[in-house]
Amino acid sequence: MSLAEIRLDDKYRLATGHLYLTGTQALTRLPMLQHQRDQAQNLNTGCFISGYRGSPLGGLDKSLWEARDYLKQHAIHFQPGVNEELAATAVWGSQQTNLFPGARYDGVFAMWYGKGPGVDRAGDVFKHANAAGVSPKGGVLLLAGDDHGCKSSTLPHQSEHAFIAASIPVLNPANVQEILDYGIIGWELSRYSGCWVALKTIAENVDSSAVVEVDPLRVQTRIPEDFELPEDGVHIRWPDPPLAQEKRLNLYKIYAARAFARANNLNRVMLDSPNPRLGIITTGKSYLDVRQALDDLGLDEALCASVGLRVLKVGMSWPLEPVSVHEFAQGLDEILVVEEKRSIIEDQLTGQLYNWPVSKRPRVVGEFDEQGNSLLPNLSELTPAMIARVIAKRLAPIYTSDSIQARLAFLAAKEKALAARSYSTVRTPHYCSGCPAQHIHQGARGQPRLGRYRLSLHGAVDGPAHRDLYPDGRRGRQLDRPGAVHRHPAHVPEPRRRHLLPLRQPRGACGSGSRRQHHLQDSLQRCRGHDRRPAHRRRAARRPAQPADLPRGRQTHRSGKR
Incomplete structure (x- = not known):
């Protein structure tokens, strides 16, 4: 009797079976299962995934990149977003594919991912897109990473109330198996009701692991027989006046979601x-x-x-x-x-x-x-x-x-x-060794934000206590010109870290591979000096400061004093 071949990529390679998966790997496998289900029903569908990383979904993009060969086999396109709202806008566009001639697929089902603050940031897109609806053979699943215990956030947060404000149904899985099951249910619910559907994720289920049953036909959904949809349906269309969207959402789509939950014993x-x-x-x-x-x-x-x-x-x-x-x-x-x-x-x-x-x-x-x-x-x-x-x-x-x-x-x-403490020593928090642009000069006002930047609030990290907080992506903009309303000097100039381009797939250690490949969360963080500044700006930054009594610019050049 020969032993079965076991490979590390079995979690994506095997069509069915009992597999050991983390929550992140289950989310990576999820769109493959949906595509297999569609193929079993003779549907020619594709999948689009976009979002912006943040715990507990901080490793999802890395997992998707690692599975890129398997994603391609299932017509799944992964493109991380510049930020959460632009990623949500791109997902909204995937549902408009069949409104115009020339579509290559019967429909595109989509998945968006983001941390709780990203849900808040993308709220306007969610409201408009959910009111518009989804493609009949598409559907949208929103992965919201919540941090109830404020373990890696500036505030503890839950996303349900933001989704309720946008009239988006919320599914709440308890473990890794339910991530797979509820994810499939979410897309089927989205197709039936016309709603975007949220899937709540927290560290307890995304960061855990378990042996789960992987089978595209494990979940068998039923269409409600006791709910009547409108004659023109509940899906996206064009043209579509706003009041017509409101009527469709408030009179049909939410109640269709409740009927679906009842028919499928959620x-x-x-x-x-x-x-x-x-x-x-x-x-x-x-x-x-x-x-x-x-x-x-x-x-x-x-x-x-x-x-x-x-x-x-x-x-x-x-x-x-x-x-x-x-x-x-x-x-x-x-x-x-x-x-x-x-x-x-x-x-x-x-x-x-x-x-x-x-x-x-x-x-x-x-x-x-x-x-x-x-x-x-x-x-x-x-x-x-x-x-x-x-x-x-x-x-x-x-x-x-x-x-x-x-x-x-x-x-x-x-x-x-x-x-009760069993020890008397206290370890002072510090940044990771080699983390660039983290030192805050003595007496300066720090700029802590999400994740590792919150360390500055402890008051003993690379300088004094820092008092400023700001939303992610808005560093140093609490007061556009602090000197106009405060006697203290302006904040220390920002390091060369900006959120302009989407993350890309890493190719190696810092400094290796193409300059267009970035290995850190901030896509333009400096890596051996390659911080995307124009060459003349990098040279100017390295040039010694000129004495204050010397004239500058064209006058200096003409006088020969440079």
Whole structure:
């Protein structure tokens, strides 16, 4: 019996199978699966991918470049953007391919990626493009990289509210397998409803890895039979007046998304009881935290069923599909909503249950309890231990035990031990060795921004504490002329780092390969002096400063004093 051939590129080479993938690799494999699905349906489709890197999607472009040969086999074109909004505009253009004669494909499905601040930046494009719609055989999936714990950002952020403002449905995967499954569902949902569809990503699922089932036909979607679309459809067209777009979006497309979620069972009861009393509704990463919390309390499936505990996992957090929620709420005394950051599901749930008879309407708690006291705070990230304490508290009127109390005491002791420092030394943060243009002169006002630039806020990095913050891509523009309103000197001149060209595929270490290839995130960061400045400007920068008493320019040249 011969051994099977195993290669590092099996994650892209093998058509089907159980493969070990990271979340980033799953996102790279995702458009290949969609193309395989289209081929199985005799559709001649292409794919367009664009965006701008940022954690937790900081390595997606590198992964796509590494898989370029496999992308080409599936008619997938990857072009990173100058910034997030221009990348979104290019994605919007991919949906207009079939509006004009000469298209080479039946449709182009597209994927955009960007960090949370990039979602904010591209908001105007998202609103216009989602109102216009997608190609019937195209579809758009938006990958939003969120940072709930502010681990690599200037502010903690979540993208759901920005997508809600643009009327874009939001899918919330919990793990690597669901990145693949929900990604396929997202494109199918986009084609059916005419909406752009968002896929929320966080470090917990993108940076994790797992053995997943890779099969283009693993997900079988169904078209709703109980929802009637307008006669002229919900897809992009030309001409298309703005008020017609608004009518199509508000009267049909959002409700088509809810009908699709119901037909494809995106909201699933994961734990049930014959006599339910307490219900838990959760989504994404918080679902895994809930399951861990139940395990920490010793509540297995059999015990949950006997004490009356029921759990609903929501796949599409906005818009919340109401039929499955109403069925879940039947007979419950209380519903606990577990979600990180500002409420999304809880606010929709209370509105959907508002008109229920008071005798049948369950209490809804989550961010706050029924007395208005904080229950699950919307600060930073939730932990299984925090959720376990809340579940035990809400479950106490129904069921408690010495085992639960002992486990709560163990969790409290563990958290206290982890919070206590076991060392006395403190390591001062510093920039990476050789990182150019990071030194801030003593007494100058620093310019920290995202990622490594936030180190200057610690106050002990290459100089004094730095007080200035600014949005990404707008360095030093808080006050266009600081001297006009402030007596202190202007900021230190900006280093030669600009955001003008898209990132390109790296070819080697710094200084090797073509000058047009850049290996750092800022595409024009200096590399052995090749910072894209014209030659005369580089020479001028190296030229010694002239004494202040000497005349300059043409007068100097004529007088022969140069």
